[in-house]
Amino acid sequence: MSELAGANLNQGHTTGNINYRLCDYSPDTAAPDSDNGCGAHTDYGTFSIIFQDGTPGLGIEDAKQPGRWIQVPGDATIILAGWCTVILTGGCIQATRHGVRRTPGVRRLSAVLFVAPDLDIELKPLEGFCLNRAFSDKIMTGGVDVKWFKDVMGKKWRHREGNEEPDKYEAAAQDEIIEKLVWD
Known part of the structure; x- marks a missing residue:
């Protein structure tokens, strides 16, 4: 990602703020009338690596x-840039919007590695970047x-995973909250 950005993004990535998740898009737990396995979204971190099981369903927005x-x-x-990369690079690299469509009756697994800056890092454009926006x-x-x-973005997923009841940070509004926070 540093090579794409044209600057060292390693600064601020020293404590290993890395998370791994196995995503199981099981037809047994999906809403029977929906083909939505995971709605359109962007990840919060620097980048995510998605390892798929061979079953199609992942889409990225052009x-x-x-x-x-x-x-x-x-x-x-695939490797996808997240919101932290957008901010750190001054908007030179955009976050990749993506989502998963399920196929009724077909189970799909993916393993995702999420990489983000250290939790105490201030999110602002790094020196050396010309602001693109x-x-x-x-x-x-x-x-x-x-x-x-991370906490704000995480609220988007916690209720889907059964860890928290939905609150004012409903998933549909989450991207709008981030857009208003980030852009002038």
Whole structure:
């Protein structure tokens, strides 16, 4: 990711803020009338690596044509940039919006490695980047750290995983909350 960004993103990645998740899109637990395995979203961290089991279903939104979705082959391993990369690179690298469509009666597994900056790092553009887009004052002054950002983004998933009841940070509103926080 540093090579793509043209600057060292290793700074702020020293404590191993890495999480691993096995995603089981089981037809037994999915809503019977829905083909949505995991709605369209962007990850919060620096990048995510998705290892698939060969079953198709992962799609990424075309960055040049928002609303156009590209289906990823089921045996492909992909790396996706997240929101922290957007902020750290001054908007030079965009987060990849993605989602999973399930096939009724077909189980799909994927293993995902999430990599993010250290929790105490202030989220603001790193020195050496020309701003590609205007950021909010809160972002420009380092008013948000990675821990806070992770907590807010995590609320999007906790109720889906059975760890927390939904609250004012409903999944549908989460991307809007982040958009308002990040951009001017």
